[in-house]
Amino acid sequence: MNVSIKRMSAIFQKDLKDFSRNLAVSVVIFLPLFIAAIYSRMGVDSLASHYMIFNMTFALTATYVQCCLIAEEKEKNTLRGLMLSPASTADILGGKSLLSFVLTMLIIFFSAVLAEYQPANIAIVALALVLSSFFYIAVGTLLGLWAKSVMESSVIVLPVLGIFSFGSFAVPLAEQYPILKVLVYFPNHQLFEIATKVELGTAIGSMWSHFAIILLWTLVAVALTVIVYRKQTKD
Amino acid sequence: MVLQFKDAEKQYSDNVIFPSFNLLVAAGDITALHTNVNIRQQLMDLLLGTSTLSNGEITFEEKSLSAKTAGIGFFFLESGYYERLSVIETLRFHHNLHNSSQSVDDVLQSVQLLSKRSVKAGKLNHSERKRLQLACLLLQNPDFYVLEEPDQNLDHESKRILFSVLHGLREQNKGILVLTGNMESAVTLGTDVFRLDDKGLHRVETADEEPEASEEPAIHTEEEAPLQPESLQPVRFEKIPTKVNEKIVLFDPPEIDYIESSEGQSFLHIKGEAFPSYFTLTELEDRLLPFGFFRCHRSYIVNLQKVREVITWTKNSYSLVLDDAAKSKIPLSKTKMVSLKEMLGLK
Numbered sequence: 001m002n003v004s005i006k007r008m009s010a011i012f013q014k015d016l017k018d019f020s021r022n023l024a025v026s027v028v029i030f031l032p033l034f035i036a037a038i039y040s041r042m043g044v045d046s047l048a049s050h051y052m053i054f055n056m057t058f059a060l061t062a063t064y065v066q067c068c069l070i071a072e073e074k075e076k077n078t079l080r081g082l083m084l085s086p087a088s089t090a091d092i093l094g095g096k097s098l099l100s101f102v103l104t105m106l107i108i109f110f111s112a113v114l115a116e117y118q119p120a121n122i123a124i125v126a127l128a129l130v131l132s133s134f135f136y137i138a139v140g141t142l143l144g145l146w147a148k149s150v151m152e153s154s155v156i157v158l159p160v161l162g163i164f165s166f167g168s169f170a171v172p173l174a175e176q177y178p179i180l181k182v183l184v185y186f187p188n189h190q191l192f193e194i195a196t197k198v199e200l201g202t203a204i205g206s207m208w209s210h211f212a213i214i215l216l217w218t219l220v221a222v223a224l225t226v227i228v229y230r231k232q233t234k235d
Numbered sequence: 236m237v238l239q240f241k242d243a244e245k246q247y248s249d250n251v252i253f254p255s256f257n258l259l260v261a262a263g264d265i266t267a268l269h270t271n272v273n274i275r276q277q278l279m280d281l282l283l284g285t286s287t288l289s290n291g292e293i294t295f296e297e298k299s300l301s302a303k304t305a306g307i308g309f310f311f312l313e314s315g316y317y318e319r320l321s322v323i324e325t326l327r328f329h330h331n332l333h334n335s336s337q338s339v340d341d342v343l344q345s346v347q348l349l350s351k352r353s354v355k356a357g358k359l360n361h362s363e364r365k366r367l368q369l370a371c372l373l374l375q376n377p378d379f380y381v382l383e384e385p386d387q388n389l390d391h392e393s394k395r396i397l398f399s400v401l402h403g404l405r406e407q408n409k410g411i412l413v414l415t416g417n418m419e420s421a422v423t424l425g426t427d428v429f430r431l432d433d434k435g436l437h438r439v440e441t442a443d444e445e446p447e448a449s450e451e452p453a454i455h456t457e458e459e460a461p462l463q464p465e466s467l468q469p470v471r472f473e474k475i476p477t478k479v480n481e482k483i484v485l486f487d488p489p490e491i492d493y494i495e496s497s498e499g500q501s502f503l504h505i506k507g508e509a510f511p512s513y514f515t516l517t518e519l520e521d522r523l524l525p526f527g528f529f530r531c532h533r534s535y536i537v538n539l540q541k542v543r544e545v546i547t548w549t550k551n552s553y554s555l556v557l558d559d560a561a562k563s564k565i566p567l568s569k570t571k572m573v574s575l576k577e578m579l580g581l582k
Contacts, residue, residue, distance in 0.1 A: 010331030014320065021319040077315030084283075084309065085332050085375070234285060 003094065007087045011095030015069060019099060025068045029107055032057040036111035047195055048168070050117040054129065055165040055188045057107045062136035063143070063164075064157045066100040070144025071153035074232075083233050093229060097137045104133045121198050124207070128194045131214050135187050136164070138221035145228045164188045187217045237261050238300075238307075238379055238410060242291035245277055252277050255291060256436035258429065260412050262378075265405055267413040267425025269439065274431055275383065275414045282307065282381055295379070308377030312384045314368050318357030322348055322367055325356055326374060335374040345403070346370045347396055362393035369400060379410040386420045391546065398424070398548040418497070422532065422566040423552045430498075437498070440533050475522070477503055477510035484510065488526040492559050494519055494536040507561050529575065531555060531567045545575075 019026055036053050039045070073079040073096075082092050108129055119125040139160060147153035167183050174180040183189060190210045197207055237259060244255040253274055260266045270278070280286035281293060284300065293300045295307065317325055326339045343349050346366040351359065356367060365385075372380070385401075386394050401424065404411060415421050421428050421439070428439040474485040492504045496516045502509040512519065520530050527539045537555055544556035545567065553567040567575065 004334075006334065007332055010328055013331075014317065014324070014328040017324060018317055018319050073315075076318070077313060078317060079315075080311075081315060081371075082332075086334070087332060 003090050004087065007085075007091045008095035008098060011082075011087075011092065012098040015096065015099040019065070019069070025065060028064060029061045029103055031060060032107055032111050033114060036114040040115045045116060047199060048192070050112070050115050051188075051192045051195060052165065052168065053111050053115060054108055055168070055191070056161075057104060057111060058132060058136040058188075059157075059161040059165045061107050062100050062104045062133050063140035063160050064154070065103060066097065066137050066140025067144040067147065067153045067157050068150055069096060069100065070141055071147045071150045074144070074147070075149045079232075089226065089229060089233075093141060093225065097141065100137050100140065101133060104136070105130070108133075119195065119198055120201060124198055124204060125195060128191055128211065128214065131211065131218060132187055132191050135214065135218040135221055138218060138225050142221060142225045142228060145225070145232055168192060185213060187214045190214050237296060238412060239294045240291070241294065243281075243288050243293060244290040245281070246289045251433050253431055253433060254435045256431065258436060260379075260410050262410045263405055263408045264427055265401060265411040265413060265425050266427045266429065267415060267421035269415060269418050269421040269428065269430045271416060271432065275416065278414055279309075279311075279381075279383055283309070306377045307379045307381055308372050308375050310368065310372055310380065310382040310385055312387065316356045316364060316367065319355060321353045321355050322359070323352040325367060326370055329371040329374045333375045335376060337374050337376050339374070342370045342373045345373065345396075345400055347392075361388060362390040365389060366393055366396060369397065373400070377409075380404065380412070382411065382413045384415050384417075385413060386415075386424070387417070395546075395548055398552060402549050402551075418495070418534075419554065419564050419566055422534070423548060423554055473522075473526075475503065475512065475514075475519070477512050479510060486510070488523055488528070489538070489540065491523075491528075491538050492541050492557055492563065493538060493565055494523075494528075496534040504563070507559065529571075529578070531565060531571050531575065533568065535565050537565050539578075545572075 032053050035056070039049055039053065070079075073082065087095070140157070143156050143160070144153055147156055164186065165188065167186055168189055170180055171183050171189060174184065190213045194207050194210045197210075239260070240256060240258040242255045242257060243253075245252040253270075258266070258268075268278070277286065281288060282300065317328075320328065323339070323343070326343065329335070330337075330339050343352060346369050348363065348366055348370065351363060356364065359367060386397055389397065401411060405426070413421065413424050415424070418430075418439075421430075430437045430439055473488060475488060475491065476483050476485055478484075486503060486505060490505050492506070494512070494516065495502050495504060495509070499515075501512045501514060501516050501519060503512050514522070516530070516534070516536060520528065520536055523536065528536050529539050531537045537557070541557045541559060542555050543558040543562075546554045546556060546564075548554065551569050553569070553572050555565045555567050557563045557565065
């Protein structure tokens with residue numbers, strides 16, 4: 001599979017122009033910033049609240065925006081044109097993910113600044129955030145390929161928003177309802193564990209399991225996305 | 236750049252969609268295939284590789300067909316566009332996506348969208364959007380073009396642009412296959428015209444001169460016998476009989492808009508309806524000549540009284556526009572254009 005930077009950047013530039021003129025979707029990315037600003041002004045600055053904002057950013061910018069971008073290509077019948085072009089699967093999926101990735105990273109950065117979050121070890125936290133963003137973008141692509149229209153895509157993204165950004169609240173209930181223990185293995189909780197350990201100054205060696213779990217989620221999501229995409233190419 | 240159908244055959248749950256046929260589309264040809272919607276969609280799916288033939292094969296440059304690698308460009312009837320991107324942005328995007336060697340400005344010039352370059356695609360009208368689609372295809376610059384109903388619902392200007400672009404491509408030795416359900420556009424666009432239906436593939440004659448000579452004697456010998464008793468009739472009776480179910484319906488020649496021949500049967504078109512006639516086109520031509528009818532094409536006779544306009548698409552292709560409710564367009568072949576001009580007293 002050959003990757004062409006020129007094609008990927010063509011798709012990225014096209015998406016950027018298209019996205020900036022599509023207010024219905026682009027306005028969503030300001031929501032996490034708004035909440036981050038309010039929280040910091042209210043003096044809420046626990047690690048849990050920071051990560052709730054980050055997880056919300058993931059769900060809204062990575063998953064929702066990506067889902068809408070893909071669903072729109074599908075609904076407007078332009079995805080067929082891309083699929084018939086010489087661009088490879090990696091070019092198309094990579095190019096289409098680039099915009100949501102850049103946006104997610106920007107929003108995370110600015111909401112961290114607004115919420116006055118200063119991690120003890122920026123490198124490890126950044127690595128965890130980047131890895132998580134891959135997972136959320138892959139989920140967005142998958143849902144976008146599944147959805148039949150932009151309208152539908154904004155509905156099916158809601159469970160993702162619910163589970164991954166507010167799921168952490170249910171973790172304390174796991175004592176009472178053993179089934180909720182599953183939530184501990186969700187990428188959002190794993191990310192939070194990493195952040196907690198970083199603040200406690202734990203050695204990096206004890207965090208590998210968390211990274212591995214997030215990586216596993218990401219790989220599964222990417223693999224599913226590629227399979228669904230290939231299937232779409234055939235019909 | 237040769238696209239070839241070898242004994243291609245498609246059946247779908249006991250229904251024959253099209254029986255086995257052979258067709259070769261070479262570079263430098265514009266082959267028009269007149270089909271119904273079902274066959275057209277089937278052929279598109281086959282060329283895209285999303286469906287397979289029941290029998291036979293489709294080859295491109297002697298190799299089995301796979302649309303993505305083959306260098307075939309598709310002009311879809313229903314194609315998507317990025318409504319929030321302007322014309323020039325759309326073209327630049329396609330230019331980069333296809334690593335195109337064509338210049339964006341040249342292409343913009345050839346589809347005549349220069350004045351609309353910064354208008355968003357969503358704000359263009361249908362014809363302009365089709366021209367934008369054509370421009371994207373030109374940037375892609377494939378060796379072989381497959382066009383699906385290219386001139387459907389296009390305004391005159393866009394149609395003319397489409398024609399000249401296609402003739403330009405032909406001169407660059409590109410292969411072109413046009414799939415259409417409209418005989419008029421098949422005949423005006425194509426250099427080779429075929430009809431594909433559930434009975435098979437038939438060539439639609441477009442050349443005016445040569446085949447006529449071979450057919451003429453056969454027709455005349457049949458005609459000789461009935462002609463003699465007719466001349467004995469005391470009253471000259473000038474109505475054209477047609478068959479409607481089991482009845483014979485008679486029409487006055489001035490009522491007829493035009494006559495079209497299809498599958499060896501001639502049809503009289505009157506107020507948007509077609510009536511099968513008992514006679515061949517050649518016989519009808521002889522009978523109707525005194526009423527101002529004119530054989531404008533091998534498969535068409537037109538009532539000159541009803542002609543409102545003569546459209547020149549390119550130097551070699553013309554259409555007549557009639558004055559009826561549907562503004563029907565009839566192909567006019569190049570040689571007949573000369574004699575029409577003479578009849579009109581133009582030189």
